[in-house]
Amino acid sequence: MNKNFELISDYIRKHCQADDYVLRVNSMDSHETRFAQNRVTQHIAGGNLSVDLTVSFGEKSGSCSVNQGDQESLDYLIRTAEDMARLNRPDPEFMPSVGAQELPQTQNMDAATRDLAPARMVEIVQQAIDKATAYGASVSGMTEKHYWETLLNTKNGFVGTDSATEFGHSMTLKKDNVETKVSYSAKDMQGFSLEGEFAQLASQAESLKTMKDFDPCQIAVILRPSALEELLWFMGWMMNRRQSDEGLTPFSGQIGQPFFGGNFSLKSTLARPELYAPAFDHEGVASRELTWVENGVLRNMPTNRYWAKLKGLEPMSAYNAYMPGSHASEEEMMQMVPRGLIINRFWYIRTVDAKTGELTGMTRDGVLYFEDGKVRNAVNNLRFNEIPHLATRRIVAMGESGLASLHSCMPTTLIDGFTFVDKTSF
Amino acid sequence: MRFPDLAMNAAQSLGAEYADIRVQKTTDQVIFLRNLSLKNTSTNVLNGYGVRFFKDGAWGFAHSNVFTDEAVLATVKRAAEIAVLSASVNKAKKLRLAPERGYIAKYETPVRIDPQSVPLKEKIELMLEVNRTMLSFEGIRQAVFYLVMHKDEKVFASTLGSRLELNTQWITPMLTATAVWEGDSQSRSFNEGGKAVGWEWILDLNLVEKAKQIAEEALIKVKADTLGPETRRSLILDPIHLGLTMHESVGHPTELDRVLGWEADYAGISFATPEKLKTYQYGSEIVNFMGDNTLEQGLATLGFDDDGVPGQKWYIVKDGILNEYGSTRDTALEIGLEASRGCNRATYYYDQPINRIPNLYLLPGKKELTPAELIADTEDGVYIQGQGSFSIDQHRLNFQFGGDFFWEIKNGKLFRPLKKVLYKSCNPEFWNSCDAICDEHWWRPFGVINCGKGQPSQSARMTHGAAPARFRNIRVGGSQ
Secondary structure (H helix, E strand, O other), rough: OOHHHHHHHHHHHHHHOOEEEEEEEEEEEEEEEEEEEOOOEEEEEEEEEEEEEEEEEEEEEEEEEEEOOOHHHHHHHHHHHHHHHOOOOOOOOOOOOOOOOOOOOOEEEEEEEHHOOOHHHHHHHHHHHHHHHHOOOEEEEEEEEEEEEEEEEEEEOEEEEEHHHHHEEEEEEOOOOOEEEEEEEEEEOOOOHHHHHHHHHHHHHHOOOOEOOOOOOOEEEEEHHOOOOHHHHHHHHOHHHHHHHHHOOOOOOOOOOOOOOOOOOEEEEEOOOOOOOOOOOEEEEEEOOOEEOOOOOOOOOOOHHHHHHHOOOEEOOOOEEEEEOOOOOOOHHHOOOOEEEEEEEEEEEEEEOOOEEEEEEEEEEEEEEOOOOOEEEEEEEEEEOOOOOHHHHHHHEEEEEEEEEEOEEEEEEEEEEEEEEEEOOO | OOHHHHHHHHHOOOOOEEEEOOOOEEEEEEEEEOOOOOEEEEEEEEEEEEEEEEOOEEEEEEEEEOOOOHHHHHHHHHHHHHHHHHHHHOOOOOOOOOOOOOOOOEEEOOOOHHHOOHHHHHHHHHHHHHHHHHHHHOOOOEEEEEEEEEEEEEEOOOOOOOOOEEEEEEEEEEEEEEEEOOOEEEEEEEOOEEEOOHHHHHHEEEEEHHHHHHHHHHHHHHHEEOOOOOEHHHHEOOHHHHHHHHHHHHHHHEEHHHHHOOOOOOOOOOOOOOHHHOEEEEEOOOOOOEEEEEEEEEEEEEOOOOOEOOOEEEEEEOOOOOOOOOOOOOHHHHHHOOOOOOOOOOOOOOOOOEEEEOOOEEEOOOOOHHHHHHHHHEEEEEEEOOOOOEEEEOOOOOEEEEEOOOEEEEEEEEEEEEEEEEEEEOOOOOHHEEEEEHHHHHHHEEEEEEEEOOOOOEEEEEEEEEEEEEEEEEEEEOOO
């Protein structure tokens, strides 16, 4: 355990007078080089600490967080949390903290990424700008690395620690009226190649050169992993067991029912080493293999400890998202429907109606129109109003599931009859 | 001022062309109550400092939470090293800072009752009463009260000689009642956003009465009709709703960093490009938008921004024409402005400040006009109150908005309540379709407390405002 975390943990154990407590300590060290229009516009480095204490007397709780670990700060932390708890009202949904648990072995940290030199990050940025300049374009984006450590400790005996790294690099290229983006986000740099990323970016830009006006309609879409990820995260936020049991989401009364498309499954998994998977959640519940949707049947939804106890369920959290895929290529998908659109990304997705699960959002960074198995031209960006769980019932084919970001593995997916309702002028 | 002086002396000795330090302690008290269960009762403190170092046309920014001489000097050195690295990239494209002078000043949000001094018990008793009131209505399944009291204590020093003490605070109460009826569920909220005021605002609001109103309206809403297929109609939008509309379709497109393409990779760019200044018909002739970081109770009324530039007031849209942007010291010179408009703000000490929307509001109509008269003058339309779904493209042209509560207007009267209403429009169609704005008596502010932007993402605050206004011939319909 991080020595500083150990000192903080010991201090709280010795000085906290409450009947129960949960201590969460996080440290983060980050370096972020932001560039736009072929120059560096922001450049940030630093570390931070978060010490968060929730205490309870009986069923009365209070919390405080500080970002320093010295004795004076920890005394303030304990005193403030305890004062708040004493002044508070008993919580009818109070839950004592978790006790000792067996935690899974996870590996989320890469030492080379943690130790990545700022000079190397700037070199990557310069190379990206050089390539964009040679291509006659401008590039904007960010190169970033993060290293964080976490401790969760309870009075009832839970002790969990975790550490992780993330390397990210994104580039948005603009040339004439073409804008398109690629991004890399992973635990480490092992899969990162600026050559490869820029080649993909340039390839996307080339495919978008010939733009034609396209009116909104219902049409088949090939959603690339980033687009699908954005859509499913928003759907995932509505998948809450308690809210559903209370009649507030589209998933009310659907556990065990074939509510999704038969070829759609969604999991949180420890078994994909490329995915970030913490050993425990914010309540101290150990991560384990979780199936949310299995071949279209809704199996589980995230459930907090209080609701799980009340309803006789197991508590569970969605700590990452893995959607198993298949083996279809984009070329094969284009042969499966008469015409359609290839979507790189979505943007500004928001809930339209929480009960039906309807979302809205725009396409971004490149939309391609295909017909008779071939890409014909790029088209303007479009607005969709769509219900994702209904859209899964129209999945025609999937590619192999791959890393869309640090937190999700998604396949490129062909969905028929996707509902676009408006368009924009670019 | 020991650490700021130490830092600025060190920055100058390291060759800074410009440097500043922002020592910032942020304290949030958050209480979240759902169905009589306190989900969060917490006090959160973030205390540290960030140093900006500018040299050879590039920034370096380093931050720390350690308050010792050694740590301050190390942070300045790190910022300087990063600035050198930044400057090594594409030396042909240097940033430049608009001229500014140093200030010795203090600013404090005027409050009568410091919200963080009010006993917790008193706050919780009020919140429980409000929660119980909502739950006393049959059919209300979820009652939520979210209360945030925010305080920033900031010391800013720069190599221009500025030494600023800025102590600001704001408060926001948000109430939501959710009704469930015959397989549907619908929510209604009381949400005027945040205000830079004290607890006196909460006492004046009579939140128990507000709770009754929103619970009743949630029950009306869940049983209301939907509008049916999209057609072109008139819209009357209330000030709280307009706060969000103007935020997305006027505030963000007129941030100069977006105009310059600095947000191209994430938050997006802007259609409102510099060649359109002074000529582009952004709205009808009655549409006037002010940028105003001196607005009383405004969330961006902070005395000075994080460039050390004082709060200002200026036209962003004047008589319908795009007039000027919200700018910062490092964006202003890019389009030939002489000075910054003071819109550079950071959220926490560890954030490098970025170009932000100022307090931005729609000026009220010059002729006397009440909301009742506006409705009476509308044959076929929808009156939208409060905020709902919102989405806009990354150039800030095409958008779709929902709302919180809806009435169909027929022949000058509120005809029937509605639910699930959406409208679609775009710039410049929308603001050019504005044909009536109520007078100053009906002007109300809305304080945004969670404007997300930037990489890494920051959450900023600013206040908008409007009187109810009418928009003609807008595509309005029901959701699926």
